[in-house]
Amino acid sequence: MKNRILIPTDFSENSWNALDYALNLFKEDKCIFYLLNAFQLYHFTTDSIILPEPGEPEYEKAREESEIGLEKLIDGVIMKSDNPNHHFEMISSYNSVLDAIKETVYKKDISLIIMGTKGETNSANTIFGSNAENIMEKIQHSPILVVPEDAVFLKEKKKEIVFATDFKTYYSYRELQSLISIAKRIEAPVRILHILENEKLTPEQEENKDSLREYLKEVLYTFHTLTHIKVGAGVHSFIESRGSEMLALIHKKHNILNSIFSKSLVDKVGYKPKVPILAMHELND
Amino acid sequence: MKNILLPTDFSQNAWNAILYTLHMYKNESCKFILLNSYQINGFHYGSKFTPIPGNEDMEKEKKNSENGLQRLIEVIKKGYPNPKHHFFAVTHNYPLVEAIEHELEQTDIEVIVIGTKGSTGAYEVIYGSNTIKIMDEVESCPILAVPSNVPFFEIKEIVLASSLEITHNEKDFQYLKKLAFQTNTRICVLHIEEEDGLSISQKQNKHLLESYLEGVQLSFHSLAHVSVPIGIYCFIESRGSDMITFVNKKHSFFEKLLFNPLYKDLGNYSKIPVLVLQTTAK
Numbered sequence: 371m372k373n374r375i376l377i378p379t380d381f382s383e384n385s386w387n388a389l390d391y392a393l394n395l396f397k398e399d400k401c402i403f404y405l406l407n408a409f410q411l412y413h414f415t416t417d418s419i420i421l422p423e424p425g426e427p428e429y430e431k432a433r434e435e436s437e438i439g440l441e442k443l444i445d446g447v448i449m450k451s452d453n454p455n456h457h458f459e460m461i462s463s464y465n466s467v468l469d470a471i472k473e474t475v476y477k478k479d480i481s482l483i484i485m486g487t488k489g490e491t492n493s494a495n496t497i498f499g500s501n502a503e504n505i506m507e508k509i510q511h512s513p514i515l516v517v518p519e520d521a522v523f524l525k526e527k528k529k530e531i532v533f534a535t536d537f538k539t540y541y542s543y544r545e546l547q548s549l550i551s552i553a554k555r556i557e558a559p560v561r562i563l564h565i566l567e568n569e570k571l572t573p574e575q576e577e578n579k580d581s582l583r584e585y586l587k588e589v590l591y592t593f594h595t596l597t598h599i600k601v602g603a604g605v606h607s608f609i610e611s612r613g614s615e616m617l618a619l620i621h622k623k624h625n626i627l628n629s630i631f632s633k634s635l636v637d638k639v640g641y642k643p644k645v646p647i648l649a650m651h652e653l654n655d
Numbered sequence: 656m657k658n659i660l661l662p663t664d665f666s667q668n669a670w671n672a673i674l675y676t677l678h679m680y681k682n683e684s685c686k687f688i689l690l691n692s693y694q695i696n697g698f699h700y701g702s703k704f705t706p707i708p709g710n711e712d713m714e715k716e717k718k719n720s721e722n723g724l725q726r727l728i729e730v731i732k733k734g735y736p737n738p739k740h741h742f743f744a745v746t747h748n749y750p751l752v753e754a755i756e757h758e759l760e761q762t763d764i765e766v767i768v769i770g771t772k773g774s775t776g777a778y779e780v781i782y783g784s785n786t787i788k789i790m791d792e793v794e795s796c797p798i799l800a801v802p803s804n805v806p807f808f809e810i811k812e813i814v815l816a817s818s819l820e821i822t823h824n825e826k827d828f829q830y831l832k833k834l835a836f837q838t839n840t841r842i843c844v845l846h847i848e849e850e851d852g853l854s855i856s857q858k859q860n861k862h863l864l865e866s867y868l869e870g871v872q873l874s875f876h877s878l879a880h881v882s883v884p885i886g887i888y889c890f891i892e893s894r895g896s897d898m899i900t901f902v903n904k905k906h907s908f909f910e911k912l913l914f915n916p917l918y919k920d921l922g923n924y925s926k927i928p929v930l931v932l933q934t935t936a937k
Contacts, residue, residue, distance in 0.1 A: 596892055599885055607878050607886065611893035 373401040376480040376512070378471055380407065381439045384486030384519045389447065391646065392484040392515075394523035395556065399455060404478055405443060406461045408470035409436040429464070436462040468508055475512045482548055483514040506621060506649045513548035513650045521646050529558040529615035531648070534605045535582075537564060537575035541620060543585050545653050549618045550589060552648065558615060559590035565604040566597045609645055618648040656741075657683055660758055660767045660796075662690045662751060662789075665723050668770030668803040673727075675928070676768045676799075677735050678807035683837065684739045688762065689727060692747045692754040693720040713748070720746040751785055752792045759796055766830060768799045790903070790931055797830045798931045805928060810838045810897040813930070816845050816887050817864070817901065819857040827902055827934045828867045834930075841872035843896070847886040848879040891927065900930035 377392055379385040392403065409432045423429060440460035447458065463470035474480060485505070506514050531553055535541075543550075553560050562582060571579065579593075596604045609617060659676060663669040676687070695716045724744035731742065747754035755767060771786050790798055813835065835842055844864060846853075853861065865873065878886040891899060 594893065596889055599881065599889060603880055604889065607881055607889040608893040610878055611876065611890045 373399055374404070374479055374481050375401055376404045376406060376471065376474055376478070376483045378406045378408070378467060378483070378485050379440075379443060381443065382486070384517075386443075386446075386486075387519055387521070388484055388486030388517040389443070390450075391517045391521060391523045393447065393451065393453065393456065394525065395484075395552070397453065397455070397525075399555065401455060402457045402459060404459050404461055404474060404480070405440055406463060406470055406474055407436045407440055408463045408465050408467045409433065410464070410466060424464075433462060433464065468505060471505060471509055475509065480512045483509065483512050485514065485516055487516050487518055506647075510651050513648060515552075515646055515648050517646045518644060520644070527615070529556050530561055530612070531558050531616045531618050532561045532563050532605070532609055532612075532614045533618040534563045534565070534601075535620070536567075536601075537571060537578045537582075539620075539652075540578050540581065541585070542653065545620060545650055546582075546585055548650055549648060550585065552616070553589040556615075559592065560586055560618075561592055561594055561608075561612070561614065562586075563594045563596070563605060563608050565599065565601045566595050614645060616646045616648060618650065620650045620652065657685045657765045658688060658762050659685055660688050660690060660755065660762075660764045662692070662755060662767065662769055663724075663727065664691065664785075665727070666770065668772055670770070671803045671805070672768050672770030672799075672801040673731065674735070675801045675805065675807045677731070677737070677740065679810070679838065680740075681737060682739070686741045686743060688743050688745055688758060688764075689724050690745045690747070690754060690758060691720045691724055692749055692751045693717065694748065694750075717746060717748070752788055755789065755793055756795075759793070764796050766797045766799055767793065768801060771800050771802050794903070794933055797933060799928055800931070801928045802926060805926065808897075810840045812841050812843060812894065812896045813898045813900055814843050814845050814887070814891055814894075814896045815900050816847075817860075818883075819846050819853065819860045819864070821902070821934070822856070822860055822863065823867070823902060824935050825867045827932055828864070831900060831930070831932060832868055832871060835868070835871045840897075841874065842868060843890075843894070844873065844875045845887060845890050846875070846877045847881065847883045848877050849883075851879075896927065898928045898930055900932060902932045902934045 373396060375392060375396065377385070377389050379389065389403075389405070411428055411432055424433075437460070440462060444458050444460060461470075461474060463473070465473065471483065475483070483505075506516065531549065533549060549560065552558070583591075594608065596608060599607065605617065608614070657680070659680065661669075661673055661676060663673065673687075673689075693716050695712050721744065724746065728742045728744060745754075745758060747757065749757060758764065767789070769786055769789060786800055790800070813831070815831065831842070834840070844861075846857075861875065876890065878890060881889060887899070890896070
């Protein structure tokens with residue numbers, strides 16, 4: 371089965387880096403990469419309530435810019451590495467980034483979104499700075515891999531994925547599928563990290579831990595615990611200490627790990643993710 | 656031949672420290688000096704306030720100590736035979752620290768290895784009063800404190816915690832360097848960033864350290880946004896390191912770290928051996 375991967379781009383350095391990371395991560399796999407550029411005509415929305423329609427010169431100009439940008443991007447990729455496993459499709463969408471992603475995930479049956487981030491809050495007109503966080507929260511139907519601007523996928527480097535969890539919620543196999551498949555693909559052990567708040571796990575937590583054991587039996591994994599430290603700082607220290615490759619989280623409502631995404635934490639500890647974050651979602655069905 | 660001092664009170668902790676040391680030095684020619692300091696009703700040579708016990712009592716205690724050491728050596732030789740290892744028994748009626756210092760004057764000692772209780776029990780018990788006294792007062796020889804619940808397995812990684820604020824001499828790291836070569840161990844230098852980046856003098860000290868430990872597999876790490884004890888704890892726990900080492904300095908933050916009851920339940924410091932290096936730096 372082909373992987374169907376969505377790569378939103380604003381033609382910035384960040385989004386180019388995310389694309390490069392994606393191409394390396396999926397080097398050996400048959401993939402269709404959907405390169406998505408969303409364009410909007412902001413200045414019209416502030417001056418007037420009437421948005422330019424297709425056919426109007428302003429719209430046509432923006433659309434052309436978007437399409438040319440995507441064509442150039444694909445040319446650049448093919449020039450860099452012509453991988454017969456990889457196919458590209460370009461989507462130019464007159465929409466907000468969030469809605470364009472939502473629509474594409476639905477229409478193209480996307481299995482993974484890979485996007486860049488600066489890792490810190492940027493000026494408002496940079497699409498993927500502050501927006502990455504927003505998109506991680508709002509897009510519910512596909513896992514998202516957020517790649518910081520200086521992350522490089524090195525084939526030779528030994529890798530491991532840190533999966534931070536508090537064992538408080540039950541995860542289904544499907545919710546964890548993207549983690550398991552990436553771990554298999556890059557032959558990375560999964561380090562399951564728990565920041566301990568209480569001395570002992572509750573019976574429910576033990577059960578959830580057991581189900582993880584079951585799901586992850588196809589890959590190598592180990593359990594780790596840190597205490598006396600806040601979740602954000604603990605996860606950060608763990609990754610920094612070990613030089614781990616990637617952080618995986620499940621985004622659930624009322625989940626303590628949400629604090630990793632939250633702005634206040636970013637501000638408080640200056641936590642700037644240096645590794646890609648795989649955000650998985652609660653699936654309700 | 657290396658001289659290694661093993662103070663023992665014949666306890667389980669001391670025994671574990673001996674086993675750890677034998678294993679650590681299994682490929683080295685060593686002279687192990689087993690030291691027992693005995694006392695009778697609290698009396699030591701030099702004590703002014705305790706009545707001098709009768710000769711008979713003295714002789715009896717001395718004999719007990721000597722016999723104990725002889726038995727210990729026999730057990731070691733039988734259970735852990737190694738043609739490269741030689742054993743000597745020394746009995747003193749000095750307080751422990753003085754007995755150790757007496758030996759340091761007589762012989763060129765490579766390292767002192769002591770046992771600690773490990774992570775069971777109260778904090779004060781983890782590092783017993785003797786351990787604290789030795790770490791605090793012996794200043795001329797590296798000290799390795801081995802918790803009783805640590806079995807020896809190959810040492811793969813030693814964490815050298817350093818603020819990089821003190822300019823050390825090459826000699827301060829001599830033992831660590833030898834140990835790293837001997838056990839083929841990598842050293843991770845850990846610095847907890849209190850401010851952003853390193854100052855000029857910290858950078859210089861870092862370069863010095865690199866040159867002192869030339870040839871060793873060396874890596875530098877820093878953690879930010881955590882306090883020093885928590886940062887060191889997280890680092891060791893996250894990586895599963897095998898030993899923690901630092902250079903002793905009076906009133907250093909490590910003193911606080913090791914002996915501060917605030918961190919008594921940071922089990923980790925009591926889970927892996929702690930190597931205290933001495934400094935000649937001012």
